Amino acid sequence: MGDYNAYIATDTIEGTDDGPLAGRTVAVKDNISTKDVQTTCGSAMLDGYVPPYDATVVERLKDAGATIPGKTNMDEFGMGTTTETSAYGAVENPVAEGHVPGGSSGGSAAVVAAGDADMALGSDTGGSIRCPAAFCGVVGIKPTYGLVSRYGLVAYANSLEQIGPIAPSVEDAAELLEVIAGPDERDGTTRDATDHGSDYDFAAAADGDVDGLSIGVPTELLDGADEAVVETFWDAIDDLQAQGASYHEVTLPSVEHAVEAYYVIAMSEASSNLARFDGVRYGKSGGEGNWNESFAQAREEGFGEEVKRRVLLGTYALSAGYHDKYYKKAQDARAWVKQDFDEALSDADVLASPTMPVPPMKRGESLDDPLTMYLADANTTPVNLANLPAISVPAGETDDGLPVGLQLVGPAFGEKTIIRAGSALA
Ligand code: GLN
Secondary structure, eight states, rough: OOOSSSEEOOBOOOOOOOOOOTTTTTETTTOOTTTBBBBOOOGGGGOOOOSSSHHHHHHHHHHTTTTBOOOOOOGGGOOOSSHHHHHHOOOOOTTTTTOOSSSSHHHHHHHTTTTTEEEEEEEEESTTTTTHHHHHHHEEEOTTTTOOOTBBBOSTTTOOOOEEEEEHHHHHHHHHHHBBBBBBTTTTOOOGGGGTTTOOGGGGGOOOOOTTEEEEGGGGGEEEEEOHHHHHHHHHHHHHTTOOOOOEEEEEGGGGHHHHHHHHHHHHHHHHHHGGGGSSSSSSSOSSHHHHHHHHHHHHSSSOOOHHHHHHHHHHHTTTTIIIIIIIIIHHHHHHHHHHHHHHHOOOEEEEESSSSSSOTTTTSSOOHHHHHHTTTTTTTTHHHOOOOOOEEEEEETTTEEEEEEEOSTTTHHHHHHHHHTTTTT
């Protein structure tokens, strides 16, 4: 195993003897519950917490014959873009020395890029599958909201997030998606793709056929992006064009508000979801004294700085007197973003952009500058606000040898379209 600090634990969980994933290893992000195996969310708060049940996706992996080689390191509770906020230390990028692997599923992308697992599961609230996939030169899919069960995923911002695959190729990612997708009575937000004009034959869609594909390029998602990233992006679009696809520019005027809206909604939901960590029910125990004192002590010691910042800001945004000013406004912006995507996709099969506007940052660079880190989510967060599916595939490298990802966004339950388009670049 490479020494990238990518695993928090390497307990092996065996699946059944046969099934579509028999003989293959699938690492699991440490915010996905595994029965009898510690699940920490990268937080000291959950050090030693052992769930009594499996997440639905873990049950499905076991039934499909996969072996889980361990639980992967991540930004604490999924809050970050670099996998440097984990209580278990930062993850290194195995393909770009001295740079971050992206986050928050940085451990999952790193083990796949380093060949320490065949595939991995991540979760994506505002880019956490696509960003590390892009920064580590592998493939990641953020499914349509409702395609994959969130039962057993420790919630960060539940209206935005989905579990999804990270893999070395589009075909492998599609195969893993096939195993984990589908309705689950324990998650009332799941939907059956067959009721929405699709089916579950995702791997078969990875046929590389882009003849006649219409690609919309939202100009706003190129504005402000790093020059080397934009250059690599256009090379990938040229490649798709040479294979029979066409492209035209489209506009998503609302996305200039997406990062703000995303962070208000994500922090608000986080402040509510993380209220359950009270030093009594899960993980870390509280201290002496009455309920308030013990609760405060557990949270003071158990949460890292980024988590505290978000719980405080989220609580503020939801409080009486400010709710309309912040939370409600963010919901209005979210509706507008959805509408813009619908419009752009009425006239294109997929929308393409760089996954991240910047190449992988140097390690340590963004920790003291949360605002710059939030702005790096400019191209990924709008997709979560709109609940749409997106894939990140390797587009090439900058002149300095840093990986660049291409993001393709499809209509709701349009996974097969983005898989087909993405596979043409492999
Ligand atoms: N970087 C974003 C955040 O910190 C996205 C994280 C995620 O998708 N879990 O919220």
